[in-house]
Amino acid sequence: MSTSHQELVGPRGTTSLRSRAVPLAEPRRQIALLQAVDLEGSPHGGNFDEALAHAGHPRLGPAKLEIFQINVGKLCNMTCKHCHVGAGPDRIEEQMDRDTAEACMRALDKTEAHTVDITGGAPELNANFSYLVEESVGRGKHVIDRCNLTVLLLPRFRELPDWLAERDVEIVASLPHWRRRNTDSQRGEGTFDASIQAIRRLNAAGYGRGDSRKRLTLMVNPVGAFLAGSQSSLEREWKEGLEREHRVRFDRLIALNNMPISRFLEWLDATGNLRPYLQLLVRKFNSATVSGLMCRNTLSVSWDGRLFDCDFNQMLELPIVGSDGRVLNVRDLDRGTIASRRIVTGRHCYGCTAGAGSSCGGSLSGGAAS
Amino acid sequence: MSEGYYKRYHLPHFGDIAEGSGELAQKFFDYYGAVFAEGALTEREKSLIALAVAHAVQCPYCIDAYSQDCLQKGADLEQMTEAVHVATAIRGGASLVHGIQMLEHVKSASM
Numbered sequence: 001m002s003t004s005h006q007e008l009v010g011p012r013g014t015t016s017l018r019s020r021a022v023p024l025a026e027p028r029r030q031i032a033l034l035q036a037v038d039l040e041g042s043p044h045g046g047n048f049d050e051a052l053a054h055a056g057h058p059r060l061g062p063a064k065l066e067i068f069q070i071n072v073g074k075l076c077n078m079t080c081k082h083c084h085v086g087a088g089p090d091r092i093e094e095q096m097d098r099d100t101a102e103a104c105m106r107a108l109d110k111t112e113a114h115t116v117d118i119t120g121g122a123p124e125l126n127a128n129f130s131y132l133v134e135e136s137v138g139r140g141k142h143v144i145d146r147c148n149l150t151v152l153l154l155p156r157f158r159e160l161p162d163w164l165a166e167r168d169v170e171i172v173a174s175l176p177h178w179r180r181r182n183t184d185s186q187r188g189e190g191t192f193d194a195s196i197q198a199i200r201r202l203n204a205a206g207y208g209r210g211d212s213r214k215r216l217t218l219m220v221n222p223v224g225a226f227l228a229g230s231q232s233s234l235e236r237e238w239k240e241g242l243e244r245e246h247r248v249r250f251d252r253l254i255a256l257n258n259m260p261i262s263r264f265l266e267w268l269d270a271t272g273n274l275r276p277y278l279q280l281l282v283r284k285f286n287s288a289t290v291s292g293l294m295c296r297n298t299l300s301v302s303w304d305g306r307l308f309d310c311d312f313n314q315m316l317e318l319p320i321v322g323s324d325g326r327v328l329n330v331r332d333l334d335r336g337t338i339a340s341r342r343i344v345t346g347r348h349c350y351g352c353t354a355g356a357g358s359s360c361g362g363s364l365s366g367g368a369a370s
Numbered sequence: 371m372s373e374g375y376y377k378r379y380h381l382p383h384f385g386d387i388a389e390g391s392g393e394l395a396q397k398f399f400d401y402y403g404a405v406f407a408e409g410a411l412t413e414r415e416k417s418l419i420a421l422a423v424a425h426a427v428q429c430p431y432c433i434d435a436y437s438q439d440c441l442q443k444g445a446d447l448e449q450m451t452e453a454v455h456v457a458t459a460i461r462g463g464a465s466l467v468h469g470i471q472m473l474e475h476v477k478s479a480s481m
Contacts (some may be wrong), residue, residue, distance in 0.1 A: 226442045
């Protein structure tokens with residue numbers, strides 16, 4: 001790894017659980033905390049599998065694989081309060097190496113996935129980011145870069161917007177609000193101004209101007225213990241507000257609920273919001289979201305090559321396990337095993353099925369989130 | 371009095387009002403839902419109006435409900451605070467504008 005801790009200038013909303021050495025840094029502690037919340041009186045007592053079965057899905061299995069998601073590691077120039085990855089500048093060890101990146105491409109060739117979704121951390125910080133983009137584009141795949149925006153202001157990434165635009169890479173950028181206060185309170189002081197500056201650079205490279213090959217998608221998530229609002233309504237307001245006040249543009253907006261894991265879980269617990277938030281998620285379970293859940297059409301690869309149903313299961317260390325009890329690895333990806341697996345579920349899954357639903361691609365149904 | 375009149379748990383039980391008259395409750399909640407649907411005004415704008423009115427009528431249930439609803443509809447603290455000030459200005463203005471009645475009375479009764 002060439003990136004040193006000191007080089008990573010970026011806003012700080014908090015610090016990583018790992019750097020503070022708190023017990024909740026361990027995924028099993030997070031699962032135990034979620035499981036310990038008293039949800040008696042809530043539908044199905046907060047048992048996600050029972051809620052699924054009641055909705056007509058006794059066994060959650062995969063659909064056609066569409067998205068090959070690669071999480072290249074937990075290194076990030078930011079430390080947002082709600083981060084489900086627990087990413088930060090201190091997490092320099094957990095980074096995908098070239099051997100694993102090459103294994104990802106070999107595995108990709110065995111699947112019918114049309115999209116390669118590269119995430120992190122800040123994926124651009126990984127030494128193999130450009131390799132993954134080039135190789136995926138070369139295979140005719142639609143490539144997504146999940147970008148935190150502020151990383152684009154690091155001097156070495158000055159040319160990156162043009163480089164990505166030349167390859168028609170979609171940018172899915174995090175911006176929780178079109179106004180400063182909410183953005184900075186979640187992602188750290190100075191995030192909003194830096195994000196606007198980064199969007200300007202992306203606009204200058206051709207992003208956000210209605211060209212479907214250079215799509216700039218903004219990803220918003222609630223700044224607190226409530227569900228994401230209506231995606232279409234927010235998109236209108238975000239577009240008008242950003243254009244009017246900052247003269248920047250984007251193409252579409254997707255809204256995601258916050259997952260009750262990692263740093264958002266810590267915040268929920270510390271502020272007395274954990275039980276009310278879980279009650280809200282359970283109460284708002286929407287069976288219409290189940291068929292479109294990302295765990296059904298996505299395969300998630302971790303920095304060390306292990307396979308997961310989704311990025312959230314990855315962060316909770318809930319991997320896909322083969323019939324022989326071994327954790328599946330991208331190096332021995334087998335389509336049959338992947339297609340016949342049972343998706344691993346838990347209480348955190350209510351985050352994806354509440355209200356209008358939530359996925360890496362945004363809301364899952366037209367239903368109201370309120 | 372050891373207990374106040376207002377109880378937080380009454381809010382999620384609002385629907386129980388149907389016990390005395392299901393028909394009237396149904397009419398009210400249907401109307402209520404239609405009022406807050408997106409129309410010429412956005413859902414967020416309606417929620418901010420509701421928040422302001424909640425302060426004007428000083429309903430703690432409505433303040434809780436629409437503080438949460440405004441956040442979820444994408445409003446932030448500054449926008450919500452401005453909405454509350456609109457209610458405050460109208461309430462204050464409603465008192466003050468009666469001062470003109472006082473003023474006229476004073477003028478007519480005084481030398």
